[in-house]
Amino acid sequence: MPRIIPYSALPNADLFVDAVYEGDAGGQLVGEALSRLLPGIGNRGGFRAAGRGERKSLVILYTSGEDPDWPDNLDTSTGKFSYFGDNKSPGHELHDTRRGGNMILRRAFDNLHGTPPDRASIPPFLVFQKYATPISSRSVQFKGLAIPGFPGLTSNADLVAVWKTTEGKRFQNYQAVFTVLDVAVVPRAWLADVAAGSPMSANAPGTWTEWVRTGRSRPLCAESTTVIRSQEAQTPETDAKKSILGIVYSHFENSPHSFEFFAARIFQMHDQRAIVDEITRGSVDGGRDAVGRYLLGLSDDPVYAEFSLEAKCYRPPLDDRGPNTVGIREVSRLISRIRHRQFGVLVTTSVIARQAYEEVREDRHPIIFLSGKDIADILVTHGYNTLDSVRAFLHTEFPLE
Secondary structure, rough: OOOEEOOHHHHOEEEEEEEEEEEOOOOOOHHHHHHHOOOOOOOOOOOOEOOOOOOOOOOEEEEOOOOOOOOOOOOOOEEEEEEOOOOOOOOOOOOOOOOOOOHHHHHHHHHHHHHHHHHHHOEEEEEEEOOOOOOOOOOEEEEEEEEEEOOOOOOOOOOEEEEEEEEEEEEEEEEEEEEOOOOOEEEEHHHHHHHHOOOOOOOHHHHHHHHHOOOOOOEEOOOOOOOOOOOOHHHHHHHHHHHHHHHHHHHHHHOOOHHHHHHHHHHHHHHOOOEEEOOOHHHHOOOOOOOOEEOEEOEEEEEEEEEEEEEOOOOOOOOOOOOEOOOOOHHHHHHHOOOOOOEEEEOOOEEEEEHHHHHHOOOOOOOEEHHHHHHHHHHHHOOOOOOHHHHHHHHHOOOOO
């Protein structure tokens, strides 16, 4: 359970990574947490900026984490944060948005790739995510202090205008990549300095000032201590993603061999270095539904690791019946077919039973598990974020036998 800062304490609270800042009881907009925590930044929208004109002193990036059309994502293992701009409906030019969020992005990334002094004009970005509590649905969780860009990304990759289509109408929006810095606490004293126009004060986090002065960033990388995912962690977290998974399961429920082709494609969508060589025939598969190679080396000097893939179109945990879990028998079957220097991939619309998961991880078998949640996440990330687009994808690419 994360630390919860009560509504009454918000005006004087420091910002602790992953702490929850609680809204007022009742869930009314006037009791929204962010506007009390950081007065002057407003109580609506994903972009909430302090400062007049083009030069902003502080920018809030707020995400609900629930929009399948625009899947903002924080990779806590690397500190990489992908965030979509605010041109989310047709009829407007890329930068013609009500709150000017895309203009903020353009200026920030222009300054990032300009001369070194330009970095000093980039405002601090504070990332918050919706986090409903029993007290208030207007609560938020602080995810970190961010800067535009990410180590290794070039100027043509960290801010990209992407096309979307809604009801047959095309329009563009930004997809921006940020780095969440290795800063555990953002002091209230520094927030006051930032508001006063002195972001490089003695109260500034050292990681922030180092980046402004040198351009070197230190991401907040957090190695996961959870190696056994619970059933809940393997289940889609939003109703939209649950519906997407339900469509996938219904499509392949009576055609498990067709699901093998889909499972192989999902693994390739997850990682483009995966090369599927063959979808095996059920009568001679030897416990493997597909075999392939994973590219480790350079494309012109390749080194490959071979893998075996097994696909299980089992009932997902979407209703009161509960899931038909993948257990020890299925996992052991895959393990027995993995040869020396190979690894296994198991893709299922359901979840991996805890005992099977524990045995694989404790015995350090090289098995990758992709559960129902992962399938939904991968589809959404690749643009299949509506029920109609998923249906069209399945019927076009994977007609039933």
